[in-house]
Every structure is written in structure tokens, then in C-alpha cells.
Amino acid sequence: MADLRIFSYMPNPRIWKATIAARLCGVSLDLRGARPGELADWLWDFDARPLTEADRSGKAGMARQSRTGFSGQLYKTDEFLAAHPFGTVPAAFSPDGGTGIFESNSIARAVARLRRHGPELYSIDPYKAARIDSFLDVSLVFARDGQNYLLALNTGAINDIIHGQAAKAFEIYLDGMEAALVSGHGYLVGDELTLADIVFTAELCSFAREAAHHERLAAQALPMIFHDGVAASYPRAMAHFKDLCARPAFAPDIAPFMEKIEARRQQAATD
Ligand SMILES: N[C@@H](CCC(=O)N[C@@H](CS)C(=O)NCC(=O)O)C(=O)O
Structure with a gap:
């Protein structure tokens, strides 16, 4: 199991803060996502994945109006919004999905804190x-x-x-x-x-x-x-x-x- 899961559109320079830190510190990341235009057809969730027909028809309540960087509707689960109250990507999660970490700088801090070896990127001083x-x-x-x-x-x-x-x-x-x-x-x-x-x-x-x-x-x-x-x-x-x-x-x-x-x-x- 990876140390941290990150859902985002890709490529996204914001997640590079985490991927670069992870390479340096031996932290394993589970990256999920697709090109920006495709995320409207994804389920925004801890278990982020392309939408199925059942998702679209059975859970219309998940469709939310996008606000920044997307147009139209995005399918965000209630669980996603509980973990990510601003509803944005990149969206990181602890391995059990219990803790959502938002804002790319904070996600990078999480990686530095999860350090297994290598440089202390977020000083102990x-x-x-x-x-x-x-x-x-x-x-x-x-x-x-x-x-x-x-x-x-x-x-x-x-x-x-x-x-x-x-x-x-x-x-x-x-x-x-x-x-x-x-x-x-x-x-x-x-x-x-x-x-x-x-x-x-x-x-x-x-x-x-x-x-x-x-x-x-x-x-x-x-x-x-x-x-x-x-x-x-x-x-x-x-x-x-x-x-x-x-x-x-x-x-x-x-x-x-x-x-x-x-x-x-x-x-x-x-x-
Ligand atoms: N300052 C944030 C920016 C995150 C952000 O604004 N994400 C936008 C995409 S660029 C988003 O997820 N929008 C979702 C929406 O409009 O519902 C970071 O660095 O993580």
C-alpha cells in the first residue's frame, strides 16, 4: 500500500511538489487521474476512477457545479467533499482514506513528513x-x-x-x-x-x-x-x-x- 494517494488532473506542476519530494525521500505515492478534460468523466472520490453508466444515472446528486479551472459539472461523492471541503484537486488521502489533505503545498509537506530516508526537506529545526x-x-x-x-x-x-x-x-x-x-x-x-x-x-x-x-x-x-x-x-x-x-x-x-x-x-x- 502506498504512503499517500493523490488524485489530480495530469500533468499538473502542483503535484510535482509531491512527486519530487517523494523521489528524494523514498515515499511511495499512488497517483490517480487523467488529462484535465477527462476529469469531468471521473468519479471524484478516494477511490477515484472513470465514471460508469450506473454512477451517472443512479447518483445524480453527486453532480456539482465546478468553480475553478473546470466548466460544467463534476461528480464528487459526499465522502470526497467531507475529506476535501473545498472540493479541489490535487486531493491527497492517507492510505485508509480517512484523512484528506488539500492544497498542493500541504500535500508536499505531508510527503516530507512521511520521509523514509534522504534529505530533511521540511527541517526538524x-x-x-x-x-x-x-x-x-x-x-x-x-x-x-x-x-x-x-x-x-x-x-x-x-x-x-x-x-x-x-x-x-x-x-x-x-x-x-x-x-x-x-x-x-x-x-x-x-x-x-x-x-x-x-x-x-x-x-x-x-x-x-x-x-x-x-x-x-x-x-x-x-x-x-x-x-x-x-x-x-x-x-x-x-x-x-x-x-x-x-x-x-x-x-x-x-x-x-x-x-x-x-x-x-x-x-x-x-x-
Ligand atoms: N491552491 C490550490 C489550487 C487547487 C485548485 O484551484 N484546483 C482546481 C483546479 S485548477 C479545482 O480542483 N477545481 C475544482 C472545481 O472547480 O470544482 C492547490 O495548490 O492545490
């Missing part, structure tokens, strides 16, 4: 652990602005106000990360890899998905925010990101994804 939390909190604030931006790009609701808010959020986030790396210790917290670095990497990957919408941006004469030139403004933060992306625990999730993003950026540059 209370001050350091709290500092890691500080980075996770600013990352969540950034993620929220990034999510608004990406959803607006997805639905075509993008405008210069939403773009401006995302650009500001990106600048504030990277300014802080650049400043944190000035100390020269090589990591965001102390001189070893922690969840702060993992979450930072995953959030930048998430934001990088704007490149998939370069045509929509171009149609409104809006520039890409996370473009190649960003490295000149934030050399430490971007070097850290690049270094982490290439590491063995990160690359299985990130390398294929960033290759596609890079191709989109090149395409945007030549369009």
Missing part, C-alpha cells in the same frame, strides 16, 4: 521549518495570481488588467527569490535543498504554461511575462531554477514539460 513555510506561503500567493492569469488565458478572458496583475506578481515573487539567493548558500533556506526550492520550481513551471497561449497574448499585443530575457533580470533565481529542473529527482516530471514550453517560446519568437 522549528525556525528553519517556519522559514520554509514563509516561502511556501509567498509561493501560494504568487500561484493564486498565476492561476487567475492562466485561467483567463485558457478561457480567452485575458485583458491588460489581468496581464498587468500577473506581471506584477511575477516581479514581486522573483525579486524576493533573487534577494533570498544573494546570501550565497545556494538554496532558499540554508545550504541544503528544502521544500522551499521544490515549490519555487513547480510554481515557475506552472507559470511557464503561459507560453502555450502565446497566440492569444499576441492577438492582444500582450508580451509573454516569463520569457528568455528574465534570466538577465533575475540571474540567481533563474540559475537556481535551471539547476533544479535538471536534477534527477526533478527531471522526470519537468524535462518533458519544459521542452514543450521551450518549443512554444521559440515559436512565439519567430511568429
